Amino acid sequence: MRDLSLFIACLMLLMPVPAVYADKSQPLHSVTGTPIAPDFSLQDTEGKRHALQDYRGKVVIVNFWATWCPPCRYELPSMERAYQRLKDAGVEMLAINVGEDADTIFTFTADYPVTFPLLMDRDSKVINDYPVMGLPTTYVIDNKGRLVYRAIGTREWDDAALVQKILDLKK
Amino acid sequence: MGCIKRLLPGSMFNLLTCLLLAFEALAEGAVLTGTDEEAQLPFWEWRDEVMSVRLVQRLPDQTRAFFTARGFDKSQAELIAQSCIFQTVYKNIATTSNPAVIEYDLTQWKVIYKGEARSLKIKEVWREEWEKAKVPQPAQIAFFWAILPTQQRYEPQDYNWGMTSYNLPPGAKFDLEMVWRQDGVYRTGFVRNLECAPDEEIDPKIPLS
Numbered sequence: 001m002r003d004l005s006l007f008i009a010c011l012m013l014l015m016p017v018p019a020v021y022a023d024k025s026q027p028l029h030s031v032t033g034t035p036i037a038p039d040f041s042l043q044d045t046e047g048k049r050h051a052l053q054d055y056r057g058k059v060v061i062v063n064f065w066a067t068w069c070p071p072c073r074y075e076l077p078s079m080e081r082a083y084q085r086l087k088d089a090g091v092e093m094l095a096i097n098v099g100e101d102a103d104t105i106f107t108f109t110a111d112y113p114v115t116f117p118l119l120m121d122r123d124s125k126v127i128n129d130y131p132v133m134g135l136p137t138t139y140v141i142d143n144k145g146r147l148v149y150r151a152i153g154t155r156e157w158d159d160a161a162l163v164q165k166i167l168d169l170k171k
Numbered sequence: 172m173g174c175i176k177r178l179l180p181g182s183m184f185n186l187l188t189c190l191l192l193a194f195e196a197l198a199e200g201a202v203l204t205g206t207d208e209e210a211q212l213p214f215w216e217w218r219d220e221v222m223s224v225r226l227v228q229r230l231p232d233q234t235r236a237f238f239t240a241r242g243f244d245k246s247q248a249e250l251i252a253q254s255c256i257f258q259t260v261y262k263n264i265a266t267t268s269n270p271a272v273i274e275y276d277l278t279q280w281k282v283i284y285k286g287e288a289r290s291l292k293i294k295e296v297w298r299e300e301w302e303k304a305k306v307p308q309p310a311q312i313a314f315f316w317a318i319l320p321t322q323q324r325y326e327p328q329d330y331n332w333g334m335t336s337y338n339l340p341p342g343a344k345f346d347l348e349m350v351w352r353q354d355g356v357y358r359t360g361f362v363r364n365l366e367c368a369p370d371e372e373i374d375p376k377i378p379l380s
Binding site: 066100 | 237241262266267308309312313315316317319320322323325326327328329330331332333
């Protein structure tokens with residue numbers, strides 16, 4: 001029996017912990033060279049126009065998404081929670097929908113209510129100006145207008161360490 | 172290992188050796204198969220400690236419905252639906268404490284069907300067809316972004332969902348040779364006996380993602 005216990009103990013020590021379960025971090029990766037973010041001017045779903053240059057001097061989170069994209073849907077609730085924590089610190093969040101119209105987005109927001117602006121890149125010109133290969137992709141722009149962080153795929157945007165990393169850009 | 176051997180009877184030592192060999196194989200990449208919980212359809216997943224690629228069958232009816240709803244006409248949606256589409260979830264699952272960078276290019280991947288190596292039908296090839304056919308711009312945009320990127324670079328925890336198309340008939344069986352770079356070093360993995368979804372009508376009462 002003692003041998004069996006030792007055997008099980010040895011086995012447990014030898015078992016690798018799958019990385020997917022071990023790492024709950026929500027990393028934002030640095031953008032090489034921190035290029036200036038391409039400017040844009042897009043209407044939101046309520047008809048208001050937003051130009052990136054209007055946000056100069058602020059930290060801005062720019063998320064590219066679509067209603068039919070499952071991972072985009074997954075992260076919207078945590079983006080809203082993060083926005084509620086970040087907006088009072090002067091951090092802006094702009095979610096740029098790719099290719100869809102206001103009616104489609106409006107219907108979608110019945111299930112995924114958010115309070116940050118949902119901009120419409122109907123002809124996909126803006127996403128093509130950014131180094132984006134797939135949806136969702138999110139960039140964090142610092143108060144000098146530079147692309148500093150990037151996330152491909154979803155993140156838990158209200159993760160404390162992630163929020164702090166964004167707030168640190170204001171220093 | 173010697174100390175463990177002294178502790179254990181012979182059969183247990185053999186069992187432990189087998190288990191260790193199995194873990195070594197996992198480190199080289201294991202292929203898991205089963206039913207995807209969300210789609211309720213068969214999946215094939217290649218995985219090691221840094222990368223996972225899950226290919227989930229998409230039924231032709233799902234594909235028809237998705238693209239018709241986004242502005243493709245019936246014949247165009249049919250062409251996509253009959254092209255063997257898999258929903259593909261490509262992840263860098265490395266930890267931030269032990270990071271690795273994954274880069275891939277789908278033009279380097281091979282589809283082995285009936286003994287012949289072919290290419291995946293990448294989004295740029297599809298786009299040429301849609302431009303010639305004058306497919307409406309919103310439909311083209313949805314298509315372009317719904318397909319897995321042809322090239323991508325993933326840092327830890329990065330991932331994409333996207334469709335991959337194999338230009339094979341419904342029900343066809345094939346092997347897939349995947350090529351990628353991990354921290355600059357080329358690697359190759361195989362997924363064998365993948366099966367394109369058969370073209371069957373879906374019970375409209377069953378919700379689909």
